[in-house]
Amino acid sequence: MNSAVDVVTDEVRKRHRVVIRFAGDSGDGMQLTGDRFTAEAAAFGNDLSTLPNYPAEIRAPHGTLAGVSSFQLHFADYDILTPGDRPDVLVAMNPAALKANAADLPAGGVLIVDTDEFTPRNLAKVGYATDPLEDGSLAPYTVHRVAMTTLTTSALAPLGIGKKEAERSKNMFALGLLSWMYSRPTEGTERWLREKFARRPEIAEANVVAFRTGHAYGETTEAFAVRTEVSPAVLPDGTYRQVTGNTALAYGIVAAGQRFGLPVFLGSYPITPASDILHELSRLKRFEVTTFQAEDEIAGIGAAIGAAYGGALGVTTTSGPGLSLKSEALGLAVMIELPLLVVDVQRGGPSTGLPTKTEQSDLLQAVFGRNGESPVPVVAPSSPADAFDAAVDAVRIAVTYRTPVLLLSDGAIANGSEPWRLPDAGELVATPVAFQSEPNGPDGQFLPYARDTETLARPWTVPGTPGMEHRVGGLEKADGTGNISYDGDNHERMVRLRQAKVDGISVPDLEVDDPTGDAQVLVLGWGSTFGPIGAAVRRLRAAGHAVARAHVRHLNPLPANTEAVLRSYRRVVVPEMNLGQLAFLLQGRFALPVVSVTKVAGLPFGAAELEDRLQPHLTDDERIEVPA
Amino acid sequence: MTAIDLGMPQLGGLDLVPTADDVQKAKDYTSDQEVRWCPGCGDYAVLAAVRSFLPTLSIRRENTVFVSGIGCSSRFPYYLDTYGMHSIHGRAPAIATGLAISRPDLSVFVVTGDGDALSIGGNHLIHALRRNVNVTILLFNNRIYGLTKGQYSPTSEVGKVTKSTPMGSLDHPFNPVSLALGAEATFVGRAMDSDRKGLTAVLEAAARHRGASLVEIYQDCPIFNDGSFDVLRRPDDSESRVIPVVAGQPITFGNEGRWAVVRRGFGLRVAPTAEVAPEDVVVHDPADLELSFALSRLSDQELDHAVFGVLRQVDRPTYDDATRAQVQQAVDGGGDDLIGLLHGRDTWTVRDGAVLPHTTTGDSAR
Ligand SMILES: Cc1ncc(C[n+]2csc(CCOP(=O)(O)OP(=O)(O)O)c2C)c(N)n1
Ligand code: SF4
Ligand SMILES: [Mg+2]
Numbered sequence: 001m002n003s004a005v006d007v008v009t010d011e012v013r014k015r016h017r018v019v020i021r022f023a024g025d026s027g028d029g030m031q032l033t034g035d036r037f038t039a040e041a042a043a044f045g046n047d048l049s050t051l052p053n054y055p056a057e058i059r060a061p062h063g064t065l066a067g068v069s070s071f072q073l074h075f076a077d078y079d080i081l082t083p084g085d086r087p088d089v090l091v092a093m094n095p096a097a098l099k100a101n102a103a104d105l106p107a108g109g110v111l112i113v114d115t116d117e118f119t120p121r122n123l124a125k126v127g128y129a130t131d132p133l134e135d136g137s138l139a140p141y142t143v144h145r146v147a148m149t150t151l152t153t154s155a156l157a158p159l160g161i162g163k164k165e166a167e168r169s170k171n172m173f174a175l176g177l178l179s180w181m182y183s184r185p186t187e188g189t190e191r192w193l194r195e196k197f198a199r200r201p202e203i204a205e206a207n208v209v210a211f212r213t214g215h216a217y218g219e220t221t222e223a224f225a226v227r228t229e230v231s232p233a234v235l236p237d238g239t240y241r242q243v244t245g246n247t248a249l250a251y252g253i254v255a256a257g258q259r260f261g262l263p264v265f266l267g268s269y270p271i272t273p274a275s276d277i278l279h280e281l282s283r284l285k286r287f288e289v290t291t292f293q294a295e296d297e298i299a300g301i302g303a304a305i306g307a308a309y310g311g312a313l314g315v316t317t318t319s320g321p322g323l324s325l326k327s328e329a330l331g332l333a334v335m336i337e338l339p340l341l342v343v344d345v346q347r348g349g350p351s352t353g354l355p356t357k358t359e360q361s362d363l364l365q366a367v368f369g370r371n372g373e374s375p376v377p378v379v380a381p382s383s384p385a386d387a388f389d390a391a392v393d394a395v396r397i398a399v400t401y402r403t404p405v406l407l408l409s410d411g412a413i414a415n416g417s418e419p420w421r422l423p424d425a426g427e428l429v430a431t432p433v434a435f436q437s438e439p440n441g442p443d444g445q446f447l448p449y450a451r452d453t454e455t456l457a458r459p460w461t462v463p464g465t466p467g468m469e470h471r472v473g474g475l476e477k478a479d480g481t482g483n484i485s486y487d488g489d490n491h492e493r494m495v496r497l498r499q500a501k502v503d504g505i506s507v508p509d510l511e512v513d514d515p516t517g518d519a520q521v522l523v524l525g526w527g528s529t530f531g532p533i534g535a536a537v538r539r540l541r542a543a544g545h546a547v548a549r550a551h552v553r554h555l556n557p558l559p560a561n562t563e564a565v566l567r568s569y570r571r572v573v574v575p576e577m578n579l580g581q582l583a584f585l586l587q588g589r590f591a592l593p594v595v596s597v598t599k600v601a602g603l604p605f606g607a608a609e610l611e612d613r614l615q616p617h618l619t620d621d622e623r624i625e626v627p628a
Numbered sequence: 629m630t631a632i633d634l635g636m637p638q639l640g641g642l643d644l645v646p647t648a649d650d651v652q653k654a655k656d657y658t659s660d661q662e663v664r665w666c667p668g669c670g671d672y673a674v675l676a677a678v679r680s681f682l683p684t685l686s687i688r689r690e691n692t693v694f695v696s697g698i699g700c701s702s703r704f705p706y707y708l709d710t711y712g713m714h715s716i717h718g719r720a721p722a723i724a725t726g727l728a729i730s731r732p733d734l735s736v737f738v739v740t741g742d743g744d745a746l747s748i749g750g751n752h753l754i755h756a757l758r759r760n761v762n763v764t765i766l767l768f769n770n771r772i773y774g775l776t777k778g779q780y781s782p783t784s785e786v787g788k789v790t791k792s793t794p795m796g797s798l799d800h801p802f803n804p805v806s807l808a809l810g811a812e813a814t815f816v817g818r819a820m821d822s823d824r825k826g827l828t829a830v831l832e833a834a835a836r837h838r839g840a841s842l843v844e845i846y847q848d849c850p851i852f853n854d855g856s857f858d859v860l861r862r863p864d865d866s867e868s869r870v871i872p873v874v875a876g877q878p879i880t881f882g883n884e885g886r887w888a889v890v891r892r893g894f895g896l897r898v899a900p901t902a903e904v905a906p907e908d909v910v911v912h913d914p915a916d917l918e919l920s921f922a923l924s925r926l927s928d929q930e931l932d933h934a935v936f937g938v939l940r941q942v943d944r945p946t947y948d949d950a951t952r953a954q955v956q957q958a959v960d961g962g963g964d965d966l967i968g969l970l971h972g973r974d975t976w977t978v979r980d981g982a983v984l985p986h987t988t989t990g991d992s993a994r
Pocket of ligand 2: 665669670774850
């Protein structure tokens, strides 16, 4: 099918990077289309970054603005950091998709529309008084009017499948067309379609034909004579695959189980955008992974605590509202000092908030959101691929220090994807956990709350170990014996011990990226702002500014050098997708001024947007002005 | 078609738990912690019964775990020298579920109260029963919140005057046995704190049952709900009220069996034995759900009658056995190793500054 070479009129233009946005009705399969194009880009060796954006409703009313679903993909021949601010190409499958996305398309951008959907009724539904295809309002763009629906249905007519089914394949037409325009390999997609619909070969065939029809349409239509090529990106040496954050996180949990020689037990209750971790792990039982879909979030963490008590790697996954429900049980895990991994894939809040949109507003809840002095280590991945390492690291902390650990991902990381340099076997060496099976106290006594002098971790002794029978629980423990104690001095000691244990967790120092070495301003981020901050700082540096940056992975405890690093800059700017939670934490911890740059619009910062927001803080003015 | 017996091995509740080498005694199960219930509390009697019944199971002490919630009764695990967790209010069934799934070699008990199990933890209780997780749940029903000093509970009778209901409580109580039956429980029993023999028999059957067992224990709280079960204890009152049931036996009770349980419509009623034909006396069958339910409805909130013993017992696959079987099946089925999983189907390699063509592997389950 990929017969580009024989096309005489073929003309190829080279580009370093392209941003494509597929937009359509939530029933149009735009996420699938975007995913597939992403896989093609990955197979080709481009660097890439993606941003799915979809409504919370499964099928919002057809053709409405509320029902628009989009998928943006940025692919390049060099290392990129974000899914791109504005698309170079917008594929709009209906008037609603056009209306919701046109403002993001820069002048000169390419717009591809399915003209079949531009009916008076559909136009009226989204409030277009006149047809934008006719009224000149699209003049700034290069518009390709393609009757995708009819082209697809007529190509599929010989297959004799129903009209509805045939129409449903138009997303594959769009994918075929874009695959031609960007010189993408096509075999992978055809194979993937045949596998995906293996049980319904006629549907597989329809999709393959639609895909080929779109591809051929590009090839034979004069308007598309120019193809664009984006060469593979030369990333650091290694073997790569494309991965989403949720998948990488799930794999990290499996790898951590293997590393520490523990069977994985996941207790979870479905919630967007965390459910895919549950789905993924449910398919990985062959790695001794047990998944338990509980009756609610409390039971999810409860069962994980029970499994941890029994000697498994207890894990629970959720999003903000679920984390609220887990608070009390998380406190129990703090008190009984057992390893536990709690994953919060943050979304817009409060309450049910914006289930499908990203935010970083659970940070303070993660660090402080429990009754009593209840320290919990907090780790945050910075990108989809990094979710793997962050999960393994979080489990390392949990197991080494016998503590629950919170892993704070977010919607952008969970659903976004990028190339992942795969660890090799050497990086995955197993270091199995040793359970305590011998008495550790005087006279052959077992002291369940005696601590390791270095880590302050207590022994992990599992039921079934003879002679070590003991009780744990949420009431305050007597130091050493773990018996109930209401003694004030003991409580004071235990509160301070639990705090000291978490404060003493070994985490790597903060690394500062300051190429010129003379920057006065440090941009400090955490979590998924990694990409946008990196891209914005690149732009600022290209414009001649000296800017340093650093990224916090360990939010509790903070790296030991954090204060020293912050104090060595005249100004510290912290961009976050909340109203300044890390800024608040740093100011409280170190009593130093921090400039907060915030956004809670459901989407990550764009590179240009963040550049603009950082710019005013790069002046030499020593006084720090926090915008009111 | 009649049901075919496939000769499937029938596992008992304790069959995967290692047995003890030596003869054990109640003393072996007694921890060094001072018991701190109020004098006269019914919990003492239950503790004594449990301490002496555990050795009779002949399983290893270290393979016995008691998980409790919060309440007076939930202090139970501290007083037993087994493994134990005194957890948080209402959540013990969830915690025990995770433990039971991951450790088939343990005998897992849950200790809970009427508030713990039926108010805050109602959700976990019904789901543990529905799933039929292999745990034994001891529900201490004193019809009051003891630990928080005497508020009414979901089993308190309507009109109960407590600190939080000075004009009398308004809400209709749960009948824990009916609730458990409605929640698809495979084992439901009831016993009285002071009836050592009856309690021991029900507890033993519950522990040996494979699946979730719920045992409702009527327990006196002399401090906040004194004498709440006295009508079932005083010989003259209890004679016409206490109905012990035994599988396969006609249900008669009272002095010389002068009362009998007979059918009435879809339910049951009590009649003088002398006035009914012997073949009309109901024979107890713990596998007959409708009968078990009707028996549970003989006890209303006024305790005119109360059925004790094993009301229901049937075999149904347990959630934890089935879960482990699925994992085992997947492990046995093999597939790629960890490196294979991480790589998935489509990878590409960058070497010495060049991108090598991508590779696709055909057989990955990814
Ligand atoms: C989350 C939470 N809410 C409330 C309480 C207070 N509390 C402790 S025990 C209890 C009721 C216990 O009643 P029950 O389960 O009947 O146990 P009993 O004390 O009667 O044995 C309450 C409300 C608590 N410990 N935790
Ligand atoms: S308050 Fe009641 S239930 Fe609690 S220990 Fe005292 S007597 Fe027992
Ligand atoms: Mg009670």
